[in-house]
Amino acid sequence: METPFRRMLSDFLSSPTAVFGLVLLAAILTVAIAAPFISPQNPYDLAQLDVMDGRLPPGAKTDGGTFWLGTDDQGRDMLSAIFYGLRISLTVGVVSTVVALALGLALGLAAAYLGGRTETVIMRIADIQLSFPAILIALILLAVLGQGMLKIIAALVTVQWAYYARTVRSAALVEKRKEYIEAARCLALPPSRIVFRHLLPNCLPPLIVVATVQVAAAIALEATLSFLGLGLPITEPSLGLLIANGYQYLLSGKYWISFFPGVALLLTIVSINLVADQLRDVLNPRLQR
Amino acid sequence: MTEALLSVDRLRTYFFTKAGVCKAVDDASFAVDGGEVLGLVGESGSGKSMTGYSIMGLVDPPGRVVGGRILLAGRDLAALPAEEMRQLRGNRIAMIFQDPMMTLNPVLRIDTQMVETILAHEKIPRAAALDRARAALVQVGIPSPDARLKAYPHQFSGGMRQRVAIAIALLNRPDVIIADEPTTALDVTIQGQILYEMQKLTRETGAALIWITHDLSVIAGLADRVCVMYAGRIVEQGSTADVLREPRHPYTRGLLDSVPGNAPAREKLKQISGMTPSLIELPPGCAFRSRCPYATAECEETPEMRPYGAIGQSIRCFHPLSAPTP
Amino acid sequence: MSVFIVRRSLQAVLVLFVMSMLVFIGVYAIGNPIDILINPLADQQEREHAIAALGLDRPMWTQYLAFLAGALRGDLGNSFVHNTSALRLILERMPATLELAIAAMVIAIVLGIPLGLWAGLKPNTAAGRTIMAGSILGFSLPTFWVGLMLIMVFSVMLGWLPSNGRGPTTLLFGVPVSFLSLEGWRHLILPATNLALFKLALLIRLTRAGTREALLQDYVKFARAKGLTNARVIGVHVLRNILIPIVTVIGLEFGSVIAFAIVTETVFAWPGMGKLLIDSINLLDRPIIVAYLLVIVFMFIVINLLVDILYSALDPRVRLSEAKG
Numbered sequence: 001m002e003t004p005f006r007r008m009l010s011d012f013l014s015s016p017t018a019v020f021g022l023v024l025l026a027a028i029l030t031v032a033i034a035a036p037f038i039s040p041q042n043p044y045d046l047a048q049l050d051v052m053d054g055r056l057p058p059g060a061k062t063d064g065g066t067f068w069l070g071t072d073d074q075g076r077d078m079l080s081a082i083f084y085g086l087r088i089s090l091t092v093g094v095v096s097t098v099v100a101l102a103l104g105l106a107l108g109l110a111a112a113y114l115g116g117r118t119e120t121v122i123m124r125i126a127d128i129q130l131s132f133p134a135i136l137i138a139l140i141l142l143a144v145l146g147q148g149m150l151k152i153i154a155a156l157v158t159v160q161w162a163y164y165a166r167t168v169r170s171a172a173l174v175e176k177r178k179e180y181i182e183a184a185r186c187l188a189l190p191p192s193r194i195v196f197r198h199l200l201p202n203c204l205p206p207l208i209v210v211a212t213v214q215v216a217a218a219i220a221l222e223a224t225l226s227f228l229g230l231g232l233p234i235t236e237p238s239l240g241l242l243i244a245n246g247y248q249y250l251l252s253g254k255y256w257i258s259f260f261p262g263v264a265l266l267l268t269i270v271s272i273n274l275v276a277d278q279l280r281d282v283l284n285p286r287l288q289r
Numbered sequence: 290m291t292e293a294l295l296s297v298d299r300l301r302t303y304f305f306t307k308a309g310v311c312k313a314v315d316d317a318s319f320a321v322d323g324g325e326v327l328g329l330v331g332e333s334g335s336g337k338s339m340t341g342y343s344i345m346g347l348v349d350p351p352g353r354v355v356g357g358r359i360l361l362a363g364r365d366l367a368a369l370p371a372e373e374m375r376q377l378r379g380n381r382i383a384m385i386f387q388d389p390m391m392t393l394n395p396v397l398r399i400d401t402q403m404v405e406t407i408l409a410h411e412k413i414p415r416a417a418a419l420d421r422a423r424a425a426l427v428q429v430g431i432p433s434p435d436a437r438l439k440a441y442p443h444q445f446s447g448g449m450r451q452r453v454a455i456a457i458a459l460l461n462r463p464d465v466i467i468a469d470e471p472t473t474a475l476d477v478t479i480q481g482q483i484l485y486e487m488q489k490l491t492r493e494t495g496a497a498l499i500w501i502t503h504d505l506s507v508i509a510g511l512a513d514r515v516c517v518m519y520a521g522r523i524v525e526q527g528s529t530a531d532v533l534r535e536p537r538h539p540y541t542r543g544l545l546d547s548v549p550g551n552a553p554a555r556e557k558l559k560q561i562s563g564m565t566p567s568l569i570e571l572p573p574g575c576a577f578r579s580r581c582p583y584a585t586a587e588c589e590e591t592p593e594m595r596p597y598g599a600i601g602q603s604i605r606c607f608h609p610l611s612a613p614t615p
Numbered sequence: 616m617s618v619f620i621v622r623r624s625l626q627a628v629l630v631l632f633v634m635s636m637l638v639f640i641g642v643y644a645i646g647n648p649i650d651i652l653i654n655p656l657a658d659q660q661e662r663e664h665a666i667a668a669l670g671l672d673r674p675m676w677t678q679y680l681a682f683l684a685g686a687l688r689g690d691l692g693n694s695f696v697h698n699t700s701a702l703r704l705i706l707e708r709m710p711a712t713l714e715l716a717i718a719a720m721v722i723a724i725v726l727g728i729p730l731g732l733w734a735g736l737k738p739n740t741a742a743g744r745t746i747m748a749g750s751i752l753g754f755s756l757p758t759f760w761v762g763l764m765l766i767m768v769f770s771v772m773l774g775w776l777p778s779n780g781r782g783p784t785t786l787l788f789g790v791p792v793s794f795l796s797l798e799g800w801r802h803l804i805l806p807a808t809n810l811a812l813f814k815l816a817l818l819i820r821l822t823r824a825g826t827r828e829a830l831l832q833d834y835v836k837f838a839r840a841k842g843l844t845n846a847r848v849i850g851v852h853v854l855r856n857i858l859i860p861i862v863t864v865i866g867l868e869f870g871s872v873i874a875f876a877i878v879t880e881t882v883f884a885w886p887g888m889g890k891l892l893i894d895s896i897n898l899l900d901r902p903i904i905v906a907y908l909l910v911i912v913f914m915f916i917v918i919n920l921l922v923d924i925l926y927s928a929l930d931p932r933v934r935l936s937e938a939k940g
Contacts, residue, residue, distance in 0.1 A: 017748075128630075131867075132915060133874035143896045143904060220757050224878055227759045228893055243760055247882075251778065255767050262760035269755040277751065345840055379842030386840075391833035396855050396931060405851075406841045441931045457841065 011282045021274025028268050032086040039080035044235070055249065058256050070256040072245055078256060082264045085239040089265065092149065092238065093219035096156035101211050103157065104164025109200070111165065112172030123169065126162035134159040134221060142230040152231050156218050167210050171203035205283035212276035216269045223265055239265045293320035294497045295344070295382075295465050300357035300367075302336075302343045309569040313339040313352060315521040318594065321497040321514075323464065326488070328512030328529065329501045330544075334565055336521035337501045341467045343367075344499075345384050346374040361465065380410040383458035387470040389450035393442035399453060400438035406460050425456040429486060448479035455487065462494060469501045484511055505548055509533055514601075517541045520566055520576035523594065527602030537598045537609040539581045575606070583608040620924060627920045634912045635686060636679070638905065686909065694895075694903050701906035705888055709910070710790050711781055712887030715879065716872045718794065718803055719810035724865060727815045731822025736849065738827065746819060753816025758875065762809040762882035769805060777802050779884035806883040810876060814868055821864060825857035832856075859929050866922030870915045 013019055031038065058070040058078075069078035107126075111119040129137065141155040225231035226240030227247075234241065239261045246257030302314040314336045321327045329337045342348050344359055346366060359366040361381065366374065378384075386392040394402060403422035404415060411418075419438070426434035429452040442450060451471055458466055468487065472480040488511060491498045500512060508515050508529060516526040517538065525538040536542045543561035563580035574589040575581070581588070587607045596603045694701045734746040770778035782799030784791035793799030829835065830853065838848045877889030884890065888907060895903035 131870075131919060133871040135877065136874040136911065139877070139892075139896075140904070140908065216755065220755075223757050224759055228878065228881060229897065240757075240759075243763065247763060250763055250767055251771060253771055255771075258760070258763050259767070262757065262764070265757055265760065266755060269757070270752065273751055273755050347836060347839055375839075375842050375844065377842070378840055384837075384840040386833060386837055388833065392837035394834040394838070394852050394856070396859065396929075397852070405843060405847065409841065409843045409847070443932050454837075 008282050012278050015278050015281075017274055018278030021271045021278070024267060024271035025275055028086060028264075028271060029090070031083055032090045035080075035083040035087045039077075039083045041077040041080045044084070055254055055257075057254070058260075069260045070254075072242070072257045073249065078242075078260050081237070081242055082239070082261055085237055085242050085261060086264055086268065088149075088232065088236055088238040089219050089222060089240070089268070092153060092156070092222050092232070093215050096153045096160065096218050096222075097211055097215045099153065100157045100160035100214070101164050101207070104161040104166075105168050105207070107161065108165035108168025109172055109203075112169045112176060119169075122165065126165050129159075129162045130166065134217075135224065138221060138225055139228070139230065142225060147231065147233045149232060149236060152222060152225065155225075156221060159221070160214055160218065163210055163214060164207065167206050168203050171206050175202045209276060209280045209283055212272060212279055216272035216276070219265070219272075220269055294323045294362065295499075296320040296358075296360040297340075297344065298358045298360065300340065300343055300359060301355050302339055302348055302352060303355045304352035306351055306569070311352075311568045312521050312571055313568060314343055315571075316594075317357070317516075317518075317521075317523050319514075319516050319523065319526060321465070321499060323495045323497050324492060325514065326491060326498045326500060326512045328508035328515040329499060329518060330503065330505060330508055330515055331518035332503055332565060334520075334568065335518040336568075337503075337518050338469050339521075340518070341384060341469050341499065341501055344465075344467060345378060345382060346371075347378075347384075376410065379406050379458075379463075380461045381463050382465040382467065383461070383463040385451075385454050385458050385466065385468040385471045388474045389447065389454045390442065392454060393450060395442055397441075398438070399440055399442065403438070403453075403457055403460065406457055410461055421460060422456075425460050426453070428459065428490070429453075429456045430482075431456070447475050448483065451475060451479075451483055452486070455483070455490070459490060459494065463496055465497045465499070466491065467499045467501070470503070472507065473502070473504070480507075487511075505533070505544060506550070517544070520571065521568055522576060522605060524577065524606065525602070525604040526594075527599060531599040531602050535598060537602065537611075538577075538604045538606050539583055539608070539610065540577050542610055543580075581608075619927060623920055623923050627916045631913065631916055634916075635683065635909065638908050638912070694900050701902040702910070704891065704903060705906045705910050708886060708888045708891050710792065711885060712873060712876050712880070712889060714792055714794060715803070715806055715810060715876050715885060715887060716869065718807035719872055719876075720814065720865065720869055722807055722811035723814035723818050726811075727818030728822050728861065731819040732826055732849070732854075734819065735823040735826025735830070738823070747823065750816040750819040750823075753819070754813050756812065758809060758813055759878050759882055761812060762806070762879060765805050765809055766882070776805050778805075781886055806879045806885050809882070810872060810879045813875070814872060817868065818861070818865070821861055822857065825860060826853060829853045829856050859926065862929060863922055863926045866918060866925060870918045873914065874911070 036042070055073055056067055056071045058068060067077050067079070069082065071077055072081065107122050111122040138155045138159050141158060142151065145151045145155070222231055222238060223240030223243070226238050227244045229244065232238050232241060237245075242261035243258045243265070246254070246259075246261070249255075249257050297320070298318050300314055300317040301312070304311040304313055317336070317340055319327065329340060331337045339348070339352075343354050344366065346369075348354060354367050357367065361377070366377070369377075393399075400419060400422060403425065404418040407413065407418040407421055408415070422438060423434045426437060431437055431449060431452055437445075437449075437453075442453075445453065451474075454471070471487075472483050475483065484507065487498065487500075490496075500507070502508060512529045514527065515529045515532050516523045517532070517540065518524065519540050525532060525536065525541045532541060533545065536545055540561070543559075546559040547561060549558060561580055566576060566579065573591055575584070575592055578584045578588045585608070590607075592605045592607050594603045594605045597609045598604070690700065690702070693699060694704055697704060730746050734743045734750075737743045738747075766778045769776045780802055782793040782802035783796060784793045784799070785795050786792075787795065794803055834852060834856075835848060838852045843852075874889075876885075876887060877892060879885065880887045880890040881893050888910070891903060892907045895901075895907075
């Protein structure tokens with residue numbers, strides 16, 4: 001039986017690039033989740049590190065095994081560092097997106113449903129915030145708040161919530177005008193039910209697309225902030241910090257310290273964007289044939 | 290016998306989609322002379338607009354003209370290379386579309402849009418082109434043309450915009466004008482004015498006019514001859530008087546009966562039962578079969594156009610209506 | 616039209632006031648103003664002296680007025696590190712940032728619009744698909760990493776271009792610019808390209824989407840029905856329509872480019888406002904941070920205002936409806 005979901009799934013899978021993106025993303029997620037189990041070395045266990053192993057090129061051998069991607073200045077195996085770094089980058093990206101989504105969803109629905117003053121205030125704040133680039137807001141917030149995982153998640157949430165609020169509100173406004181909402185109101189259904197059972201499901205498609213793209217954006221933003229020295233502390237290095245570490249060795253030709261974490265970051269973001277692109281086409285009702 | 294100005298012979302335009310082949314226009318043949326008005330009548334999806342686009346060479350992929358000939362003064366338009374076709378468009382054949390708000394470019398001025406039509410086909414100085422544009426606006430009855438030329442489409446009312454579109458169509462004195470439901474989007478009163486203008490202008494210029502519509506009442510007042518289309522095929526054609534007075538095809542009969550004005554007072558309005566078939570993978574046989582009260586097993590063969598009834602009338606049916614209708 | 620400009624300008628001034636209040640609250644009320652404004656190395660006596668001098672013991676609204684007065688005069692405090700006017704330091708660095716930002720925008724526009732147009736006109740060709748794939752890559756690549764790789768390839772491996780700094784400057788209308796010399800170009804090209812990458816990808820996608828949508832419109836069919844050449848249909852009818860939203864995006868993105876220059880300036884050690892900001896954050900030189908914020912807010916508001924005006928100038932529908940009231 002052809003349900004809408006099944007049709008969307010087959011639409012999604014009809015694009016080879018999207019399938020490629022999905023497969024890549026699944027691989028990356030698996031690696032990130034399984035990092036402690038599959039890394040040749042725990043890069044944060046100082047006992048395992050030997051500074052004498054520092055700055056070795058890819059493929060260098062040691063008594064423990066091969067440093068497939070080389071080592072950084074502390075003697076950390078790049079491959080392991082990348083696995084752990086993926087973990088942190090993805091965690092920060094996903095958590096901040098989910099929290100921002102929840103916050104933006106709540107505020108957007110409230111604005112759409114309650115209207116009036118509430119709506120004006122919420123949307124004004126969102127608009128003003130959206131007119132400034134995310135990196136600037138995050139930068140200043142972190143300059144004031146300092147370093148730490150919670151703080152960077154807070155900064156990312158602050159930067160992102162407005163997207164969701166605005167998307168949800170637009171979608172909800174369109175739905176609100178439709179007749180079935182008036183019908184529901186005439187039936188004296190409680191507002192919470194109208195919002196959750198009727199408004200919400202119709203706002204979901206654009207939200208899903210925005211959220212997917214935003215995960216990639218959040219990951220990129222966190223990497224940038226970490227690179228600038230403002231994000232995560234050195235005890236929890238995300239991919240951005242790894243790249244920053246390698247910056248100083250670039251000019252002496254030890255490219256691998258920055259190169260490989262960057263490739264990992266790139267693959268993560270590209271796969272998410274490929275999936276998001278196809279999701280956007282699949283979920284866009286206007287493009288339905 | 291003089292050769293008609295425009296003669297369409299067994300035209301077929303198909304769309305090749307993922308869902309199947311859609312025969313938008315299937316075996317259409319008709320002819321139009323200078324100064325004559327031909328009505329192309331049908332419901333939406335009957336292929337009437339697509340016929341117009343096929344003549345203009347404006348069929349977009351995944352569709353294309355797959356067969357037949359379109360003879361304009363002896364040249365087969367369907368076989369022309371793209372550049373030669375472009376030279377004819379807007380020049381020897383012009384088209385007027387349904388919604389003038391959408392067809393006039395909202396960010397360009399009226400004079401730009403008129404002058405470019407002239408300059409695309411003739412190398413004359415811009416001032417001369419502007420003069421012609423101004424004269425064309427006067428011809429279609431638009432007051433203060435100088436101010437109007439400098440205006441933008443959204444500053445006009447619907448009726449005025451359509452007059453501008455008509456003026457643009459007439460700029461290069463085309464031999465054939467195809468009007469695709471030009472009055473559907475307008476008020477009834479404006480509709481009457483536009484109809485009158487078009488009739489006058491075609492008589493004056495001697496152009497052939499093909500008027501595409503779903504509204505039989507428009508045809509009654511305007512067209513000399515009419516083709517009735519259903520599911521991509523012409524099912525009946527003849528002089529307007531003959532076809533409307535004594536329709537021979539059950540579909541035409543059904544159409545006429547369903548016009549509320551024709552219904553006797555206090556009786557239930559008549560409808561044609563059933564729905565138009567999907568044009569994708571249309572089964573062989575008469576397309577109207579499933580809704581026709583006279584259908585028999587014979588109708589599983591696709592009928593051809595055959596002369597029947599008055600002179601110049603032909604229909605595509607195995608069971609033409611013969612008795613004069615009460 | 617002038618009514619429109621005046622109205623928008625008043626709105627802009629209002630926003631500026633609101634933002635100044637927010638910055639004030641951020642610095643003076645939430646953060647510990649003493650730490651922010653007074654050099655942390657000062658001893659107790661100096662602190663008390665400074666507190667009195669800065670009026671931090673007076674009620675909030677007086678402080679705000681004093682802050683405003685200082686801001687309007689151009690005095691936003693002195694940098695802790697350089698001990699000169701923070702505002703002046705920022706303004707000294709502004710030409711470098713603007714040069715970088717403008718160069719990046721030009722690259723993005725000159726390459727992005729034609730490529731996007733091509734991809735929109737021929738979406739199913741190899742070229743069209745490559746362009747789209749490239750654009751996905753373009754905005755997936757983290758800017759700072761690309762910068763590092765550019766340095767790696769062009770400076771370290773190939774040795775063609777310098778890896779950091781700005782070229783020698785000459786004065787153009789009193790503003791120091793470096794793009795007038797070849798040496799200046801050699802320093803400018805890598806960071807500008809790096810900065811342009813993201814916007815380039817964005818513009819390609821935008822132009823492609825706009826083109827595809829425009830081609831479906833009736834006015835394109837009508838233009839063809841008039842027998843216009845393909846070049847004219849695309850070059851005039853389609854382009855004029857899609858340029859309107861694209862121009863506004865370009866305008867709005869320009870502010871974002873200036874902000875993103877922070878990263879590029881850090882990677883390439885380009886002496887602009889952004890690098891100054893990062894250095895100041897690391898050195899806890901807060902007056903510079905405050906000054907940067909206010910300058911950026913001001914720039915953004917001006918840019919938004921200009922974009923609004925530009926949009927109404929380009930789209931006749933907006934222009935004429937605004938004129939009516």
